[in-house]
Amino acid sequence: MLWNIALDPDRGPLNSDTAGIPMLRGLLTIDPADGRVTCNVDYHALAHASRFVKPGARRIYSNTFGEGSIENVAFQNPDGSKVLIAHNSGSAAKTFSVADGTHSFDYTLNAGDAVTFTYSGPAQSGRTPAATKVSDPTHDFTFTSASGPVTVTYDPALLPYQNSIRTGNKLVTYSLPIGASVQTTGRALSRSKWTATASAQPDWGVAANAIDGDINTRLSLGHGPTSGDWFQIDLGNPTSFNKIVLDTGVNDSFDYVTRYQIYVSIDGVDWGSAIASGSGGIGKIAVTLPTRTAQYIRIVSTAPSGFWWAIGDIEVYGSARGTGSIAAPAVIPNGLQLRNWTSKEGEQVTVVFNGTTDSKSFKISTDGSYTYTLPSGTSAMFTTKKLSSFPSPTFSELKPERGMPRSKFTIRGSGFGDAQGLGTVYFGSSYAEIDTWSDTSISAYVPKGLPAGKVTVSVKGTSGADAGGSSFEVIDLGPALPRTGWTAKASDASQWDAPGNMLDANSDTRYSSGTGQYDGLWTQVDMGQTQTFSKIVLDVGDSVSDYARSADVYVSTDGTDWTKVTSVADGQRVHLISFPTQTVRYIKVVNTGNVARSWWSVAEFNVYN
Numbered sequence: 001m002l003w004n005i006a007l008d009p010d011r012g013p014l015n016s017d018t019a020g021i022p023m024l025r026g027l028l029t030i031d032p033a034d035g036r037v038t039c040n041v042d043y044h045a046l047a048h049a050s051r052f053v054k055p056g057a058r059r060i061y062s063n064t065f066g067e068g069s070i071e072n073v074a075f076q077n078p079d080g081s082k083v084l085i086a087h088n089s090g091s092a093a094k095t096f097s098v099a100d101g102t103h104s105f106d107y108t109l110n111a112g113d114a115v116t117f118t119y120s121g122p123a124q125s126g127r128t129p130a131a132t133k134v135s136d137p138t139h140d141f142t143f144t145s146a147s148g149p150v151t152v153t154y155d156p157a158l159l160p161y162q163n164s165i166r167t168g169n170k171l172v173t174y175s176l177p178i179g180a181s182v183q184t185t186g187r188a189l190s191r192s193k194w195t196a197t198a199s200a201q202p203d204w205g206v207a208a209n210a211i212d213g214d215i216n217t218r219l220s221l222g223h224g225p226t227s228g229d230w231f232q233i234d235l236g237n238p239t240s241f242n243k244i245v246l247d248t249g250v251n252d253s254f255d256y257v258t259r260y261q262i263y264v265s266i267d268g269v270d271w272g273s274a275i276a277s278g279s280g281g282i283g284k285i286a287v288t289l290p291t292r293t294a295q296y297i298r299i300v301s302t303a304p305s306g307f308w309w310a311i312g313d314i315e316v317y318g319s320a321r322g323t324g325s326i327a328a329p330a331v332i333p334n335g336l337q338l339r340n341w342t343s344k345e346g347e348q349v350t351v352v353f354n355g356t357t358d359s360k361s362f363k364i365s366t367d368g369s370y371t372y373t374l375p376s377g378t379s380a381m382f383t384t385k386k387l388s389s390f391p392s393p394t395f396s397e398l399k400p401e402r403g404m405p406r407s408k409f410t411i412r413g414s415g416f417g418d419a420q421g422l423g424t425v426y427f428g429s430s431y432a433e434i435d436t437w438s439d440t441s442i443s444a445y446v447p448k449g450l451p452a453g454k455v456t457v458s459v460k461g462t463s464g465a466d467a468g469g470s471s472f473e474v475i476d477l478g479p480a481l482p483r484t485g486w487t488a489k490a491s492d493a494s495q496w497d498a499p500g501n502m503l504d505a506n507s508d509t510r511y512s513s514g515t516g517q518y519d520g521l522w523t524q525v526d527m528g529q530t531q532t533f534s535k536i537v538l539d540v541g542d543s544v545s546d547y548a549r550s551a552d553v554y555v556s557t558d559g560t561d562w563t564k565v566t567s568v569a570d571g572q573r574v575h576l577i578s579f580p581t582q583t584v585r586y587i588k589v590v591n592t593g594n595v596a597r598s599w600w601s602v603a604e605f606n607v608y609n
Contacts (some may be wrong), residue, residue, distance in 0.1 A: 160418075182371070
């Protein structure tokens with residue numbers, strides 16, 4: 001539930017953390033004045049499942065075709081009837097096919113819409129070629145259990161959300177269901193010579209707190225992580241290791257990195273390609289690695305999060321024996337079930353199912369140095385693909401070729417990979433924050449803190465192979481106009497984030513609209529006297545979505561008669577807007593978009609000659 005099952009018309013009762021946030025609504029609105037009940041959109045969204053999927057139903061199929069596709073899941077109720085829920089997560093209508101045995105039909109679903117199909121009758125066996133609008137790269141594995149048959153589905157679109165490591169000439173991806181674990185034969189290394197650094201660390205949450213052996217002290221970034229934030233350990237000297245355990249601590253269970261990559265280096269300068277990637281989780285995150293010898297370890301966030309990233313304690317385990325790496329099991333103990341399958345793309349998929357009533361353990365490396373423990377009733381999936389089977393990534397162009405730190409750019413090419421995985425974009429030795437990643441296009445941001453001048457941008461594809469790169473010019477706008485005596489106002493403002501916050505030289509405070517963006521929403525700055533300028537920069541600070549997607553810029557000498565000087569249609573989190581030189585007193589920025597899900601925020605409003 002977004003906030004509660006039922007709320008009043010003011011979305012109450014509220015507390016200081018939720019007051020005024022428009023998406024925190026209930027399923028129902030109850031007006032205490034007359035008792036009238038209104039069903040909100042989330043009520044009907046939930047009903048797509050709750051009205052038709054009955055207690056005791058089983059999921060029988062689903063597809064995931066990536067962001068912007070038709071997402072779906074199918075259930076079979078205890079009476080044999082079936083339910084299919086589909087959602088078009090894209091921005092345009094899509095036609096798809098539904099097939100069950102020899103029966104099929106096509107359906108067109110508008111952008112953002114959901115639909116539920118229900119049907120009954122005898123189960124259909126076999127497959128039909130009638131479903132022509134979609135390709136299904138998934139594969140079902142069927143196992144036996146005391147409660148009946150169990151189906152485990154391999155879906156390549158879900159691989160980026162699992163754990164991946166490069167080992168030799170292969171990429172191995174494996175799942176870790178809740179309660180599962182991978183043990184090594186190594187022991188925790190001494191931390192006596194370690195030092196730690198991070199991409200950000202407030203005074204009360206310094207990086208050293210993560211390696212002091214005290215779970216009650218912690219590293220904190222002091223803000224929600226974005227793609228590119230990092231934490232680094234210097235082990236003091238080159239050391240062999242094969243496992244890292246991150247512990248957020250009992251009081252900060254949600255402050256974990258949601259997606260990550262692992263890099264290692266001998267000298268702390270050359271990091272090469274990521275050697276592992278995966279998704280975080282509550283509490284302890286155990287990252288098992290191929291045995292490596294390095295002095296530096298860097299954990300890099302690859303996804304934004306509304307929670308901060310905190311590490312209460314970190315342990316690194318040394319390799320006591322062997323140099324093995326994780327591999328799909330070939331032999332399992334009695335009681336476990338194993339199935340193998342090879343996709344037409346060449347992935348070798350192995351699934352192990354534990355249908356017993358106890359946890360079971362089995363070896364997942366040739367030298368026996370890794371042991372996987374699988375809880376009762378769960379499955380482990382291993383996907384192995386040769387690195388040589390990935391297409392060679394190719395860098396084609398970088399647009400724009402110049403910009404300021406934290407501005408957005410796009411790289412085009414081929415063979416990057418459908419998801420970021422182990423892929424990286426470097427500005428020199430700095431990681432770029434990734435916005436979107438596809439096989440032919442990468443959208444990212446110039447790293448903050450880069451000095452002005454030329455820098456080489458390079459790309460490593462999802463398999464870690466070099467794609468090439470080109471030069472980028474980091475620009476320096478020089479000093480902004482002094483803002484002494486300036487004032488600001490806006491058409492809409494939240495009760496916490498006043499317009500004046502965008503003039504206070506503190507990027508941790510902000511102006512925010514308190515409402516979703518709409519065409520005509522505006523902010524206005526009075527510079528106190530006539531000034532000459534040709535550029536403004538709107539900086540949203542740490543927010544990843546609360547910026548204007550499009551806007552018009554007006555100027556005035558008297559605050560009454562306004563002249564439009566430019567329009568922008570490619571809004572960014574830090575947006576440089578240039579126009580012919582003006583000599584005026586007032587600046588007004590008018591939002592021309594309609595992004596109801598996001599407020600409009602400006603942490604800093606700066607003006608340049």
